[in-house]
Amino acid sequence: MTDMLQLSRAIAAKFAAADPEPLDHLGSFMALVWEDFLAREVMEILLDERSSYRGHKDVLTAAFFAWMLHPKHLGLRRNAIRLAAMRHFERAERKALKELPNGGWAADAVYRYRDIGIKFLVDVYYPIGGMGSLLRATARLNHSRLIRKKYLRQIFSCVEIVRIYHYAVDHLHPPAHRKPSLQGATTVVRKVADTIESTSATKDAWARRRPSIAYIYAASTIETANGNTLLHDVIDKNIDFKSVRPHLRELVGRARFVADQILARAVEPVGESAEAVPTVEPIPFTVRMYGNVEAALIGEAFADPRHNF
Template sequence: MIDVREILESAEMDEVIRAVDALRKRFSLRPIYQAEHEWPVALARVGRFRADVVLAILLSEEKYYPGYKEVLAAAFGGWLIVPRYAKLREALMMHAAVDFMEKAVASSGNDEPLTIKKDVLARYLFIGPEFLVEIFDCLGGYRAFADMPSFDELWGDIEYVEKTIITAARAIAYLHHAVDRFARPGFQFVPSLNKAVSVFDELKKKERGYPFKEKYVSRSLLHQRWSQNKQTLALLYAASSIQINRKTLLQLLLDGFFSYEDHGRYLHKWIGRARYVSDHIFSKMSDAELGLKTRRLLGDGPMMAFRPPKLDEMEVASFDECFRSYIK
C-alpha cells in the first residue's frame, strides 16, 4: 500500500514544489492581486449571502486571482434572481468555475494530447492553486462537480419567478414614466406600487385585446416579490434597460447566461442606472425601507440617468386612465 505521507514529505515532492513555484514566479500571467481577500465560499455560502460585499468587489478595480470575480459574479446573479434559493446560487458558481477551468485547459493547447507538462501549465499557472483551494475544493471538489445540477433542472422548479420579476420590472417602468411626467413643481405626486398595480388592473380589463396573463403575474405575487426582495428591485429594472446584442441584461440573468467575463464591462452602467432608480423613483415613495435597502446594497457612487421603456398602445391608454387626474 502506498504511504501518502511518505510521498508528501519526500525530497522529490519538495523538488516538485520548488519547480512549480519557480515556474509561477517566472511565467505567471496574472497581475499582482489582493493578498488580503475573503474566500468566495465564505461570502456566498456561509450564513447570509453578503450581496453588498460581493457587489463592491465586482465593481472595484482591485485585482484578484483568475476566476475569483467570475465565480462571485455567478453567485450574485443567482442571488438577484432568487435571493432565498441557495441551491441555484451554488449551482451557478459551480458552472462558472467549470467554465473557467475549461478555458484554462484550452489555453494550454487542447488541440494536442494531454501531457504532464500541459497539465502543470493549466493547473498551476492558468488556473492557479488559489482557485483550486479556495473555490474548487471548497465547493466540494470532484464529487460535487460531477453531481452538480444544471441550471434548467433547478430553474424548472421555480419557473414562475421569471414572470414575477418581469412584472416587477414593468411596474417600476410605469412609476418611472409617472415620476418623469408628474414629480415636478406644481404636482403633489407620490409614486407607489399600488399606482403601478392600477395600470395592470386597467390592462386586465382589456383581457380580450391584451395578453395580460401571458405576460404578468397576479397582484398578490407581485406584492410578495416586492415586499420580500426590496433590495433587488432597482437592479432588476436597471438590467431590463440595458440591451446586449438582441437581449436585455435582465433576460441574460434569467437565462443563467450572466458572466463576469462577458458582461463585467456593463457593471458600472448597470449599477449607475440602479442608483438612479433609487434616487429618481424610490426616494419619492413613502416606503423608506425600499430606498434604505437599495442604497445599502448599491453603495455610494455615480448615477446614470436613463429613459423609461416605450409603452405599447394599450399600456399608454391604461396609464393615462390611471393617472388622468394628473394629466393637464
C-alpha cells in the same frame, strides 16, 4: 517520488506567486457569496480595474447575477457558482492540453497550478466542497429552464412595477397625483403588461426581490450587442465576467439612479436596494413610454381623490 513532489511544490509556488492577490479584502469568498451575499462588496470587486486571481471574477459574476434574479434563493446562487467553477476548470484543461497534448504529469501540474490557480483552489474550490460539490451542479440548460419556468414572470412583473413607478415619478405630479405605491402599481400592472401573475403573487415576487430590484430594472434597460437586454442575457446565456464587463458601470450607475430617484420616491421606499448599490455617480435614463390607454390607467391608479379635476 520525492523528486516529483519537490518539483510539484516548486511549480505550485512559482505559479502562485504569479497569480494576483484576491481583491475581496473585506472577507473571504465564502463569507462574501456562499454563506451570505454582500452585494455592494461583490460589485465593488467586479468594478475594480485591478486583476484578481484566475477565475475569481467569473464566479463572483455568476454569484451576483443569480442573486440579482432571486436574492432569497440560496440554491440558485450556489448552483451558478458551481457552474462557473466548472467552466473555469474546463477552460484551464483545454489550455493545458493544447500546450501539452500528450498529457501526463506535466500537463496535470500546469493545468492545476497555472491555469486553475492555487488561489482559486484554496479560496473557492476546496471551501465550497471540491469535486463533490461541482458534481451536484445542475446543467446550465436546466439552470436557465428553471429560471424561465419558475421565475420569469415574477422577474418581469417586478420590472413592470418599477417601470410604472418610473413613469409616475417623471409624468405624474402633485396635486393631481399621489406618490407611486406598490398597491397602486399591482392593481394596474396586469392591464399594461404581458403578465399573468396574480396580484398576491406579484407582491410576493416584489418582496423577495427588494434587495436587487434596482439592478433588475436597470439591467432590463441596457441593450447588449446582440439586440437583447442585459437582463435577457443573464437569464439565457453562459455569462462570465468578460461578457458583462462592458456593461457593469452602466448597470451600477443606472441602478444608483433607480434606487435614489425612483424607488426612494415611492410610498414604500426600498432601502435594501439602495444599500446593495455602490456609491457611484447616478446615470439617469428615461422611462420607456406607455401608450395612451396604459398611461391613462396608470394616471388613474395614482390619482389623488382630494384633487378637484
